[in-house]
Amino acid sequence: MNEPIITFDKVVKTYGDHTVLDQLSFQINKGEKVTIIGPSGSGKSTVLRILMTLEGIDGGVVYVGGEPLWHERGPNGLEPAGEAHLHHMRGQLGMVFQQFNLFPHMTVLRNITEAPVKVLGLSKAEARERADELLELVGLSEHARKYPHQLSGGQQQRVGIARALAMRPSILLFDEPTSALDPELVGEVLNVIGRLAEEHDLTMLLVTHEMRFAREISDRVLFFDRGRIVEEGSPERLFTAPSQERTREFLKTTL
Numbered sequence: 001m002n003e004p005i006i007t008f009d010k011v012v013k014t015y016g017d018h019t020v021l022d023q024l025s026f027q028i029n030k031g032e033k034v035t036i037i038g039p040s041g042s043g044k045s046t047v048l049r050i051l052m053t054l055e056g057i058d059g060g061v062v063y064v065g066g067e068p069l070w071h072e073r074g075p076n077g078l079e080p081a082g083e084a085h086l087h088h089m090r091g092q093l094g095m096v097f098q099q100f101n102l103f104p105h106m107t108v109l110r111n112i113t114e115a116p117v118k119v120l121g122l123s124k125a126e127a128r129e130r131a132d133e134l135l136e137l138v139g140l141s142e143h144a145r146k147y148p149h150q151l152s153g154g155q156q157q158r159v160g161i162a163r164a165l166a167m168r169p170s171i172l173l174f175d176e177p178t179s180a181l182d183p184e185l186v187g188e189v190l191n192v193i194g195r196l197a198e199e200h201d202l203t204m205l206l207v208t209h210e211m212r213f214a215r216e217i218s219d220r221v222l223f224f225d226r227g228r229i230v231e232e233g234s235p236e237r238l239f240t241a242p243s244q245e246r247t248r249e250f251l252k253t254t255l
């Protein structure tokens with residue numbers, strides 16, 4: 001059961017002389033639902049962006065499904081794995097962004113079918129069928145022909161989730177998926193994410209400030225500060241009896 005699907009091994013990420021990830025190490029097991037919490041600027045988004053290969057690293061190794069995303073080579077340190085390998089790795093991961101990042105000039109349906117057709121080579125009919133199922137799952141079957149600007153923020157984010165799922169990733173990453181939403185729209189998005197969390201095969205890594213939700217759905221919580229994990233544990237333990245003063249301070253600010 002404890003089969004690691006994501007491993008960060010002493011990962012270093014710097015911007016100039018600013019160290020954003022400081023020898024960061026952690027593992028996520030297959031099927032695990034893990035929440036990352038921590039103050040702004042602590043490196044949470046950077047971790048997700050590295051996994052999506054939107055950012056490189058400056059030291060250490062990141063493994064997905066046991067295979068390295070970056071190889072250490074020669075005196076210049078790290079190089080990305082070859083393009084074919086990266087393509088294969090990217091196929092395992094999907095990401096849901098804070099700002100939805102939908103294609104504004106495409107209908108909801110097209111937002112969901114575009115990548116499966118272009119990247120996976122599905123026929124339009126296959127992609128359409130998959131999209132219909134996903135729109136049903138996120139409760140938006142009626143809105144397939146609309147454009148993003150015709151939807152509420154909560155609806156747009158549910159499209160964002162359907163779009164990520166259309167690629168059938170084994171790992172789904174969420175970067176503060178409800179932070180850009182009006183408070184009354186947060187619940188509908190958390191409901192969808194909560195339902196996904198019941199799927200045992202799907203590995204979920206979720207950055208959020210919704211502590212109550214994190215507590216409900218996570219198997220494990222990682223508390224980040226300054227590019228390191230200060231403390232980790234089950235949500236019951238970490239939220240009710242944090243062992244570190246820094247964690248206690250942070251949790252006070254989120255009440």
Ligand code: ADP
Pocket residue numbers: 015020038039040041042043044045046047
């Ligand atoms: P979080 O998501 O926890 O708020 P981030 O991972 O976005 O934090 O950022 C961590 C740190 O890295 C911040 O101090 C941020 O300013 C810095 N940072 C992120 N992206 C860049 C970039 N492209 N150039 C320079 N600094 C960056």
Ligand code: MG
Pocket residue numbers: 044045046175
């Ligand atoms: Mg962030």
